[in-house]
Amino acid sequence: MCFTYACLVSTQAQVLYDFTAEPGNNELSVREGETITITNQTIGGGWIEAKNSRGEVGLVPEDYIEVSNGYRKWFLQSNGNDPWAVFDNNASGGFSNNWAAQPEGTETGKTSSNAWHSGGHGHPQAYQGPGEVGPVWAYPDYQLDCVVADPKKGSKMYGLKSYIEYQVIPTTTNKPVNHRYKHFDWLYERLLEKFGSAIPIPSLPDKQVTGRFEEEFIKMRMERLQGWMSRMCRHPVISSSEVFQLFLSYKDEKDWKMGKRKAEKDETVGVMVFSTIEPEGLPDLDMIEVEQKCEQFNRFTRAMDDGVKDLLTIGNEHWKRCTGPLPKEYQRIGKAFQNLSSVFISSGYEGEAALTDALTAAGKTYEEIAQMVAEQPKKDLHFLMETNNEYKGLLGCFPDTIGVHKAAIEKVKEADKLVAAGKITPSDKITMSKRASIMSYSLQAEMNHFHSNRIYDYNRVMQQYLEQQVKFYEMIAEKLRHAHSQFTTM
Numbered sequence: 306m307c308f309t310y311a312c313l314v315s316t317q318a319q320v321l322y323d324f325t326a327e328p329g330n331n332e333l334s335v336r337e338g339e340t341i342t343i344t345n346q347t348i349g350g351g352w353i354e355a356k357n358s359r360g361e362v363g364l365v366p367e368d369y370i371e372v373s374n375g376y377r378k379w380f381l382q383s384n385g386n387d388p389w390a391v392f393d394n395n396a397s398g399g400f401s402n403n404w405a406a407q408p409e410g411t412e413t414g415k416t417s418s419n420a421w422h423s424g425g426h427g428h429p430q431a432y433q434g435p436g437e438v439g440p441v442w443a444y445p446d447y448q449l450d451c452v453v454a455d456p457k458k459g460s461k462m463y464g465l466k467s468y469i470e471y472q473v474i475p476t477t478t479n480k481p482v483n484h485r486y487k488h489f490d491w492l493y494e495r496l497l498e499k500f501g502s503a504i505p506i507p508s509l510p511d512k513q514v515t516g517r518f519e520e521e522f523i524k525m526r527m528e529r530l531q532g533w534m535s536r537m538c539r540h541p542v543i544s545s546s547e548v549f550q551l552f553l554s555y556k557d558e559k560d561w562k563m564g565k566r567k568a569e570k571d572e573t574v575g576v577m578v579f580s581t582i583e584p585e586g587l588p589d590l591d592m593i594e595v596e597q598k599c600e601q602f603n604r605f606t607r608a609m610d611d612g613v614k615d616l617l618t619i620g621n622e623h624w625k626r627c628t629g630p631l632p633k634e635y636q637r638i639g640k641a642f643q644n645l646s647s648v649f650i651s652s653g654y655e656g657e658a659a660l661t662d663a664l665t666a667a668g669k670t671y672e673e674i675a676q677m678v679a680e681q682p683k684k685d686l687h688f689l690m691e692t693n694n695e696y697k698g699l700l701g702c703f704p705d706t707i708g709v710h711k712a713a714i715e716k717v718k719e720a721d722k723l724v725a726a727g728k729i730t731p732s733d734k735i736t737m738s739k740r741a742s743i744m745s746y747s748l749q750a751e752m753n754h755f756h757s758n759r760i761y762d763y764n765r766v767m768q769q770y771l772e773q774q775v776k777f778y779e780m781i782a783e784k785l786r787h788a789h790s791q792f793t794t795m
Contacts, residue, residue, distance in 0.1 A: 317340055317341075317342060318340070318342075318343055318355065318370040318371060319338070319339075319340060319370065319371050320335045320336060320338060320339045320340075320341060320365075320369060320370055321337065321369055321370060321371055322337055323335070323336055323337050324365060324366065324369050326363060330364075331363055331364055332364050332365070333356075333357055333361060333362065333363025333364060333365050334357070334361075334363075335355075335357050335365055335369070335370075339357060340358065341355045341356060341357050341365070341370065342355060343355050343370075344356055346545065346550060351366060351367050351368065352364045352365065352366060353365055353367050353370070355370070439749055440746055440749040440750045441750055441753045441754065441757075442540075442541045442542060442750050442753075442754055443541065444541050445541060445545070447476075448476075448538075448539070449476060449477060449538045449544045450475070450476045450535060450538045451473055451474060451475040451476065451534050451535070451538055451553060452472075452473070452531070453471050453472070453473055453527055453530045453531040453534055454471065454472050454474065454527070455471065455472040455481075456469050456470070456471050456523050456527055457469070457470050459485075468485050468486070468487075469485065469486065469523055469526075470485050471483070471484055471485075471527060471530065473534070473553060475553040475554060477554070478554050480554070482552075482553065482555060484552070486526070486530075489509055489530060489533075490509060490512075491565070492549070492552050493506065493509050495568050495569070495571075496537070496543060496546075496548065496549070498574045498575070499548070499571060499575075499578060500542065500543065500546070500578055501575070501702075501705065501706070502575050502576045502578060502579070502706065502709045503542075503578050503579065503709075503744075503747050503748075504540065504542060504543065504706070504751055505699055505702030505703055505705075505706050505751070505755075506543075506702060507533065507699045507701075508698055508701075509529075509530070509533055510525075510526055510529035510530065510533070528691070529691070529694075532695055533695075536695065536699075536758075537549065539758060540754065547564075547567075547568070548564075548568040548571075551564035551565075551568065576709065579740065579743050579744055579747065582743050582746075582747055588742075589738055589739060589742045590741075590742045590745050590746075592714055592717050592738075592741065595714060595745045596711075596714050598749075599707060599710055599711065599714070599745075599748065602748075602752050603703070603704075603707050606700050606703045609696070609759075610697070610700040610701070613693050613696050613700065614697065616689075616693055617690065617693050617694065617697065620689065620690050620693070621690075623682075623686065624682045624686055627678055627679060627681060627682050627686075628679050628682065631678050631679075632676070632679040633675070634675075635671050635672070635674050635675035635678060636671070636672055636675045638668075638671045639667075639668040639669065639670070639671030639672040639674075639675065640668065640672075642664055642665070642667050642668030642671065643664070643665050643668035644668075645664060646661045646662075646665040646668065649664065659791075659792075659793050660792070660793070662791065663788075663791035663792045663793075666791050667788045667791070670784050670785065670787070670788040673784060674781055674784060677777065677781065681773075681777050684777070685769070685770045685773035685777070686770070688766055688769055688770065689767075689769075689770045692763070692766040696759070696762075699755075706748070706751070707748070709744070710744055710745065710748050713737075713740065713741045713744050716737055716741070717737055717738055717741045720734040720738070721734070
């Protein structure tokens with residue numbers, strides 16, 4: 306049996322004004338004072354999707370409502386009996402790699418043609434193979450993405466303080482909002498505080514005191530902010546959260562400041578976020594089996610962390626060779642050919658002009674190859690290294706997330722002793738077990754999210770890397786063929 310777990314955003318809102326739906330426009334009629342349930346806040350264009358008290362679903366103008374509760378609930382649902390089926394039991398603690406060649410859609414057994422190409426950058430929603438995939442977050446029909454672009458230098462305090470401001474353009478509205486690096490840092494801190502116990506939140510690119518306004522640094526930071534934002538957009542829980550939506554689509558400075566204050570007062574943070582997850586008809590889990598699978602995933606992420614760091618080390622060494630000693634070797638070969646050509650010319654022997662010209666051309670070809678070698682890492686290795694840097698940051702978060710889960714399991718293990726000692730009641734023990742089950746289901750959904758993104762990301766970046774390598778060596782081969790053709794066949 307297959308498992309599908311839905312992550313449904315359910316936010317209550319109060320209707321401020323009557324709104325009458327126009328026929329054929331998929332709008333929803335609501336009355337002033339009515340309480341409605343928001344089912345989708347990523348519609349864009351000033352509209353949200355909601356359900357009224359009569360169970361009808363449709364679109365309502367955002368300005369006609371006011372969100373009335375401070376948190377959202379994510380629901381877990383089941384259509385099977387084996388939540389761990391996707392994980393194998395091999396000794397290495399690996400992940401059962403039974404993925405299909407083509408991605409599946411947002412729910413088990415339902416295909417989606419845009420699972421790889423939705424949103425602005427074509428990243429995955431839920432890359433799932435056939436068969437039993439275990440619990441997954443339910444992904445929206447439209448994949449949110451954003452573009453970080455157009456960095457501009459600004460100043461405040463009569464020019465005494467300068468900063469770089471970026472435009473952030475979400476695909477839901479296509480309306481740009483402006484943010485400084487410190488705003489991204491604020492968003493990171495809020496996401497970490499709220500979701501860090503359940504969801505790994507990778508850190509932002511490092512702060513820098515000197516060289517902040519140099520063009521190369523600004524370009525690099527913008528690219529890394531883009532990568533971080535796109536990864537946050539991929540996650541259905543993060544991307545639908547109120548604080549993330551505020552960051553992407555605040556209306557004006559007043560709206561931004563009010564939203565910030567509200568987010569900073571949010572009390573549903575840390576382990577409290579698990580209280581916003583409600584399992585619907587899901588059985589409590591066997592804690593021993595949960596612990597085994599948790600440790601299996603822990604081993605995998607540790608091993609992957611080692612592999613990623615090893616690749617980064619080797620990649621950095623190769624980059625240095627490509628931009629340092631390797632081009633110099635090609636330059637030396639080129640110079641040697643040209644020097645030999647000069648010697649041949651000095652002989653004064655008639656009839657060797659074709660040879661000396663060809664030899665000179667061969668030398669220049671090797672100098673051109675030297676330049677190509679020096680420039681190539683920016684075309685292929687750069688993207689491979691950036692992807693691995695992202696995963697290095699992401700993998701570094703898992704020990705804390707898994708640690709929270711392990712602590713919950715340990716408390717459940719101690720429950721029998723605590724009941725026997727009269728320190729807690731049997732009812733308390735049941736509550737602890739249910740809470741640990743919720744955490745386990747959430748961790749499983751996060752594991753599957755990680756693996757689906759990993760498979761997509763490494764397929765994509767390796768294809769890109771090898772495609773650029775093929776082009777590189779084909780260009781070198783073409784240059785060498787041309788140099789070869791200059792010599793007379795004897």
